[in-house]
Amino acid sequence: MTYGTTFPLWRAAAGEHWQDYTRHAFVRQLADGSLPRESFLHYLVQDYVFLVHFSRAWALAVTKAETLDEMRLCADTVQALIGDETRLHVETCAKEGIDEATLFAAPEAPANLAYTRYVLDSGHSGDFLDLLAALAPCVLGYGEIGARLASEAGETPYRHWIDTYASEDYQQVCTAVGALIDGAVARRLGDDPQASPRWPGVCHRFTTATRLEVGFWDMGLAP
Numbered sequence: 001m002t003y004g005t006t007f008p009l010w011r012a013a014a015g016e017h018w019q020d021y022t023r024h025a026f027v028r029q030l031a032d033g034s035l036p037r038e039s040f041l042h043y044l045v046q047d048y049v050f051l052v053h054f055s056r057a058w059a060l061a062v063t064k065a066e067t068l069d070e071m072r073l074c075a076d077t078v079q080a081l082i083g084d085e086t087r088l089h090v091e092t093c094a095k096e097g098i099d100e101a102t103l104f105a106a107p108e109a110p111a112n113l114a115y116t117r118y119v120l121d122s123g124h125s126g127d128f129l130d131l132l133a134a135l136a137p138c139v140l141g142y143g144e145i146g147a148r149l150a151s152e153a154g155e156t157p158y159r160h161w162i163d164t165y166a167s168e169d170y171q172q173v174c175t176a177v178g179a180l181i182d183g184a185v186a187r188r189l190g191d192d193p194q195a196s197p198r199w200p201g202v203c204h205r206f207t208t209a210t211r212l213e214v215g216f217w218d219m220g221l222a223p
């Protein structure tokens, strides 16, 4: 999946960290069904809390935006995360006897805390583009993983998870975010963004967030 023109450049800049993220053992075990249920639930509870704080970061992007279109797209993404994506977490956990209040109150694992607060700090200490670079691996990486696993995965109890991220709705969010990034890059870095002195810095933020995704999967495997 390309999701625009900037994402493939940022993904290439992340080098082997992108593969470590999107081809992680957790992802392989989701696909072949060998992931222990305990690990999946541990991950899912943490991921619910992740989405709460990640939505705060997208809400921060609304305040950092410079145009109405940017504001609208960021506001739509907040809704897609806490309105739509968390349904997977709430419904799956409800079947296991875990209600939403319990999810909301779950103590954050250090890897979770580190990731979301890094993203929030990127927005507080940087500008809209710094924040988008830190937000991008989450949204677009799961889009890429979902689309790939939808065709590669075998018999697995985690099909609903795969279908959520492969779905047209989620893929549309990825396409919209890819276009948002391209527009934000053109507006702030000009026609030749890779020549901008800011380019290495935004690539570094994307790579750091990618490394934090790897830490999140690691956390999921060690309940």
Ligand SMILES: Cc1ncc(CN)c(N)n1
Residues within 6 Å of the ligand: 047, 050, 051, 085, 137, 138, 139, 142, 213, 216
């Ligand atoms: C940690 C993580 N990264 C990405 C996604 C996909 N929005 C997620 N739910 N959780």
